[in-house]
Amino acid sequence: MTALKKFDRIEAAGLWRERPDAQRVEVIVSVGDATLVITNMRDMALAHWSLxxxxxxxxxxxxxxxHPDGVPEETLELGEDAAEMIEAIETLRSAIARRRPRPGRLRLMATVSLFAAIGALGVFWLPEASLQHALKVVPQVKRAEIGGGLLQNIRRVAGAPCSAPQSVxxxxxxxxxxxxxxxxxxxxxVRSGIEVSTHLPGGTVILGRALVEDYEEPDVVAGYIIAERLRAQITDPLEPLLREAGLVATFRLLLTGALSEGTLQDYAETLLRRAPAPLPDSALLAGFDAWAVRATPYALAVDITGDSTAALIENDPYRSAAPAPVITDGDWLRLQVICSG
Structure with a gap:
């Protein structure tokens, strides 16, 4: 489509709201291959709208x-400074409208156009719309069940969770x-299978045993826990699971409230192989401040030289004043032997 090629390199800033009760998020909007691509400021895709x-x-x-057709609660707001993008979207919508079948055309042309429209919706709109709907309606208790299923599959690789009686x-x-x-x-x-940490739907955080055995103070493992809490806030833990599992698994979850054992097993293996997503220093510092934990021990655990984590050390919210202890010294000693049982 000539109109699409004309606009395939423009971008604009806007405000995206996933649902009416959500906060508006600053995003970058670009025209993709028959789609409107919405990404956050870290270049992470938030939505793909079929034009x-x-x-x-x-x-x-x-x-x-x-907004996407049929989903008025998800909105994209473009201001005066995005006039070129607004014009592009309207031009493309008009071009698409002109190409739609009209009364009087040959029946074969109408049938081909209908199937093309259905195919476009199936490829571009339906998977994303179904995924976003699932993220909105799946309750916390069901997320916890999915997290529990993933944990059972992780046990096959990492073994049973450490559970020394005095440490639990x-x-x-x-x-x-x-x-x-x-x-x-x-x-x-866990004893093996993961070097640092990851998180599951429902709020569970999985920690490698080295985080409690190899450091002298609990602030290090606390830092890794905070990092996982923040990752779960930034990206719904259910989203990458459903994106990898695909449309059929998403429909299964919506219709039955469950995911297949094969889906959980495949994603559990992916989860253990996947490196933790990087976090901006500003988000980490806000997290350490909110949970009242020193940032410096975590920063030095990530990089013993402190070179790559200097911002965390220099801007540690508790650099000059100690917060309340993460846990007592006695609990920390007991926690360090949790895998000895």
């Missing part, structure tokens, strides 16, 4: 508000000191 399914909620008004209560107290944003959030220490 044939883009609707404008306020024609002729600025800021312009767009200490680990629970550490979890209570560093809860997930929605409350709770189980901590699990």
């Amino acid at each position: 044939p399914a883009v609707e404008r909620a306020n024609p002729g008004q600025v800021p312009a508000i767009f 209560e200490a680990l629970a107290r550490l979890g209570a000191r560093l809860p997930a944003p929605h409350g709770g959030g189980r901590l699990v220490v």
